[in-house]
Amino acid sequence: MPIKRMNGAHVPHRKNTAEMAAVRIPVPQQLVIPMSMHIGAPAKPVVKPGEDVKVGQLIAEAGGFVSAPIYSGVSGKVIKIDELVVSNGSTVPAIRINSDGEQTVLEDLTPPTVTDYESFLEAVRNSGVVGLGGAGFPTSVKLKVDLEKVDAIIINGAECEPYITSDTRTMLDRTDEVWAGVEMLQKYLQAKRIIIGIEDNKPQCIAKFNELCKTTQGVEVAALPSMYPQGGEKVLIFNTIGKIVPEGKLPIDVGAIVLNCTTLATIAQYIQTGMPLVEKCITIDGSAVANPQNVIAPIGTPMKDLFEACGGFKTEPRKVLYGGPMMGIAVPDLENPVLKNTNAVLAFDEKDAKPPEPTACIKCGRCIAHCPLKLMPADIEKAFSLERPEDLKELKVNLCMECGCCSFVCPAKRPLVQVNKLSKAMLNKYNAQLKAEEEARKAKEEAKKKEEEAANE
Template sequence: MRRNSTFHSGVHPDDAKELTAASPIRRLPFPDEVVLPLQQHTGAPATLIVRVGDRVERGDMIAAAEGFISSPVHASAAGRVAAIGPWPHPSGQYQTAVRIAVDRYAAQTPRRRLVPNWEGLSPKEIVAAVQQAGVVGLGGAAFPAHVKLSPPSDQVIDTLLVNGCECEPYLTSDHRVMVEYSERVYLGIRIMLDCLGIRRAIVGIEQNKPDAIATMTAAAPVDLDIEVCGLEAKYPQGAEKMLIKSLLDREVPSGGLPGKVGVVVQNVGSVATLAEVFETGLPLIERIVTVTGPGVREPGNWIVPVGTKLRDLLAGSGGLADDASEIIFGGPMMGVAVASLDTPVLKGTSGVLVLSKGEAPPREDYPCIRCGRCLDACPVFLNPQRLGNLATSERWPEMLENHLMDCMLCGCCSYVCPSNIPLSHLFTTAKTAIRRRPVA
């Protein structure tokens, strides 16, 4: 294991992982209904291929990938397509989703292998199989996994970075995967290295997970060039650019992707899932979700079908505490608060966090006092103070000049702001406005 390396800036929120860090991953019973939105990934939404009334088996494709940067959606439980239409989506909008009434009496086991065995497949065939299996990044942005396995020909990749940081407070699903499924993670690494035609992989884990570091170090196969690195527990250590800086001391150029510096980064849960689909022959139809926070009675790490509704997930976790105040898909730093208990778990939902009134008390806003803490916190060295001023007067062109597009929306600036100015929210709004009506 290497010395403690890290990136510059960032913040140190309480990681609050003790609620679920030691809870083994367990299965929840199948819900009565699963709801599968067609948009669960970065890229074009999948194209519907079922109709209302159709019978589907567990693992059947219900929507096909629309082009290369897209991913199909599969039925996560056997049953009947009950309805297709707008449904609450974790993004906060209503999006087209397929509702499947789960057949209580179906075996829920596949009749045949839906994903081929990986041994003997060419890189091209692996890429195709990974796309057909609907594998996307499980860390949040849900970028299709097969795209990362096929870098453009002008990029020379030398290292695979496996992201086991899980730097968002509260979340522990990746942590538990590393502790309980280290063999599977290494199978995934083997497949990815094979597909990319490289030999070197580094697993980066924050040092607040010593058991994961120990397990992953012990389980590392000797025939691969694997390094397990402990990293300072600091948010956002798991952001791609930060992880590459910490592990390899390379800076991804502004506006560029990791491939520009010869790196592919994949989140550890996604690597395990990649292996799992080849092991079981089933596409990505279930995932591990941490349900945690002071607003949940029985926090835990659960395996649930993709499409499980929030209310079923919470019921499986003992229900909401009396003082539950806010329900968040994802972690407390970048997660999205949802309003409807019908919101389904997506492929990219790594956790559900329920805060209580004491945890997130409302705070009063004050004018900016130019303390400079946001500049100290920003991991990409922006000036959030100036950007925030520009955002409130909607001066988009000047925001672009001040490098708005380098902002990762990690939330560090808002987190430290003593005047409670919603900086990262202002930047999200600005980015959306600029995308809608591009500035010359």
């Protein structure tokens, strides 16, 4: 019986750079490397201002279990450790390195010794790899699971956001590394079933991996309809193995692990060569960019250097995004750097940057029909405007993955995804308040009980 598929939206693909192999940009003069490029504790600097560094050298160690080390992508001198304001407005510590332009690689980079699951996990941790598709969750933590529970590992090559083609280039230009990663998963995680999920607008990638799958058992390609958000973790799990990840649960709770294809290729590269994560392939595109292309740049490269490498702007950019147009985050300043999970930087002209003018909801139900998780965005918007967090809980707003399908299909151009983000904040505040009230009530009861016990003694 064919698997039912989750809904979504037919967004324009705009994969303008899919045929362009990535080009390495000139060595940047300075890198700005934030210590928080992942979910979890910030990394801790292990270098000091004035110290010389080389490509591949550790500059910050993991700050806890859920964290990741950071390595330099240039050779040069650490000039400062200061702070950087990032896209969510928070301030994080950052290491600034002036490049010497030589790109001298650290002499003692050697491949790690990997013989079993534990040493594989250790290598993944030391590689500095986090979810490179955008999530930024430390991959070694994701892979630390009870292997008995794993039914399928899904390699995410969907790349469903418009414009972005950096994973497409990984699958085409680094096929051997992706495949080496697949073999490592078979060997060290004893993965019984590996599914490479690729949208059907990438026929070359599908053909390449279909050929490779003929050489081994237990690996298959799932050619998926080009339907946004096919690459969303929950959507991909449902559309490949038919399992629903319940609210508050993780993919492993339904027997799945999802790994982005570039994440896997980078792990394989580290295990084969000893070179950790120091650079990224990034799609540079959008209506304001003179020559859109895929570039390879050290992590920490300022945005302005990426655009310069693409011929600059053909018109003044009015909106610059980290990521795609559906889920991207605004870049506050072109001095902001490439992060570990940056897969695209898009710059749009005035026409494309202008938000549409919303009109009244006409109750057409399209937002519900297209939501992959069957949420009710119009009702969420109403509950938010009436400040009813209890209704937001009922409407399961915390399940929303902020994919933006509802806003995209809404004929009234309601800002539904923005409202969902604010609704989650409202609900989380309400939940925290309920928790605090419950704790205060328990503390009062406990104090009363102790008083009564003391009185009875």
